[in-house]
Amino acid sequence: xxxxxxxxxxxxxxxxxxxxxxxxxxxxxxxxxxxxxxxxxxxxxxxxxxxxxxxxxxxxxxxxxxxxxxxxxxxxxxxxxxxxxxxxxxxxxxxxxxxxxxxxxxxxxxxxxxxxxxxxxxxxxxxxxxxxxxxxxxxxxxxxxxxxxxxxxxxxxxxxxxxxxxxxxxxxxxxxxxxxxxxxxxxxxxxxxxxxxxxxxxxxxxxxxxxxxxxxxxxxxxxxxxxxxxxxxxxxxxxxxxxxxxxxxxxxxxxxxxxxxxxxxxxxxxxxxxxxxxxxxxxxxxxxxxxxxxxxxxxxxxxxxxxxxxxxxxxxxxxxxxxxxx
Ligand SMILES: Nc1ncnc2c1ncn2[C@@H]1O[C@H](COP(=O)(O)OP(=O)(O)O)[C@@H](O)[C@H]1O
Ligand code: SF4
Ligand SMILES: [Mg+2]
Numbered sequence: 001x002x003x004x005x006x007x008x009x010x011x012x013x014x015x016x017x018x019x020x021x022x023x024x025x026x027x028x029x030x031x032x033x034x035x036x037x038x039x040x041x042x043x044x045x046x047x048x049x050x051x052x053x054x055x056x057x058x059x060x061x062x063x064x065x066x067x068x069x070x071x072x073x074x075x076x077x078x079x080x081x082x083x084x085x086x087x088x089x090x091x092x093x094x095x096x097x098x099x100x101x102x103x104x105x106x107x108x109x110x111x112x113x114x115x116x117x118x119x120x121x122x123x124x125x126x127x128x129x130x131x132x133x134x135x136x137x138x139x140x141x142x143x144x145x146x147x148x149x150x151x152x153x154x155x156x157x158x159x160x161x162x163x164x165x166x167x168x169x170x171x172x173x174x175x176x177x178x179x180x181x182x183x184x185x186x187x188x189x190x191x192x193x194x195x196x197x198x199x200x201x202x203x204x205x206x207x208x209x210x211x212x213x214x215x216x217x218x219x220x221x222x223x224x225x226x227x228x229x230x231x232x233x234x235x236x237x238x239x240x241x242x243x244x245x246x247x248x249x250x251x252x253x254x255x256x257x258x259x260x261x262x263x264x265x266x267x268x269x270x271x272x273x274x275x276x277x278x279x280x281x282x283x284x285x286x287x288x289x290x291x292x293x294x295x296x297x298x299x300x301x302x303x304x305x306x307x308x309x310x311x312x313x314x315x316x317x318x319x320x321x322x323x324x325x326x
Contacts, residue, residue, distance in 0.1 A: 005072060007035055007172055008071055008206075009069075009073075010058060010069060011067055013054070013069065014064065014066035015028040015050075015053050015065050016029075025276045027228055031054065031223075039204060040198070040206075042207050043055075043206060043207065043209075044209050044223070044224055045210070046226075046273055047210055049225045049273070050225055052177075054206075055206055055208055058174065058206070060084055071087060071091070090170050092115075092166075092174070094162055095161060095176055096181055098158040099149075102164075105148075109146060111149070111160060111164055112163045115164070116130065134167060140159055154183070162178075166197065170203070171204060174205075175207045177209055178190060180210060194207075212240075224245065224248045226247050227279050230303050231247050231248065231303075231313050232245040232310075235310070244306060244317050246291055247288075269288055282296050283301050283315065291316055293316075295315050299315075
């Protein structure tokens, strides 16, 4: 891999689901971004906007409807499950629900070492040593290996899920709302641990969250999704300091500030997210946008680079509708 080749390149990715007789949900609709080695790309947006589908499609747990996925410069889009096997080891996932994502009939040791067994990595003795090391890495104890998931708290279960993802020494992990289901008091602990592990093991993350407050510290860059499309993509600092898309501005204004003297004027998002079965023509956000004009119903705004590294999909920003795709 060349020095500057991103770890992942996602080009015009689409994932459509057929539902009912003739209906289609465009869960992910033509999104493009790349993730550099060692970085954390935050992905945010309200529930149902396509974040999990994006993560799962990148890992090829879903077959993409269109577009390309490149891992270390190699196109993995068309690989079948056998050809994907070496890549499965490189790319792992941490799930939102630490209760549903661990098999309740398996011991912690079996859960963590399952992927090692699948990939024929190490002898039984070596695997059990690896399990002990991983438990230590995620702040659990060797003795925990013989226990079952129900004996642990939510935070501890998430640690087990993280140890499972780390077992095969992946390069890339999709963290799908890994802290959303946890008590606020332990959310920061888990995020800090993920950051420490990232530095220690040279990991690259796609970190999914439903609001901007959760991704602020961990993300290098952040992408904001709405109804299957990318609305804005920028460096984390830049996005918080100069949000440009009306949707990002609304999401940011909804985050409570600790000091009420610095209370920002709140932008209230009116109405509901439209049904993904029947999204608005033109700009997907137009039914809730306070700047909406007639032009917004005519054409879908493309993501365009309005400043270096800052991409926005809005007719009002950066001019025109014919923007080049990222
Ligand atoms: N397997 C599936 N079959 C049909 N529709 C799906 C499936 N998975 C997700 N969807 C739909 O795709 C859209 C995006 O879902 P999802 O990616 O789970 O969003 P998020 O993770 O942002 O909450 C939603 O409308 C959801 O109902
Ligand atoms: S394109 Fe129009 S509706 Fe969409 S975000 Fe911009 S101003 Fe609002
Ligand atoms: Mg989700």
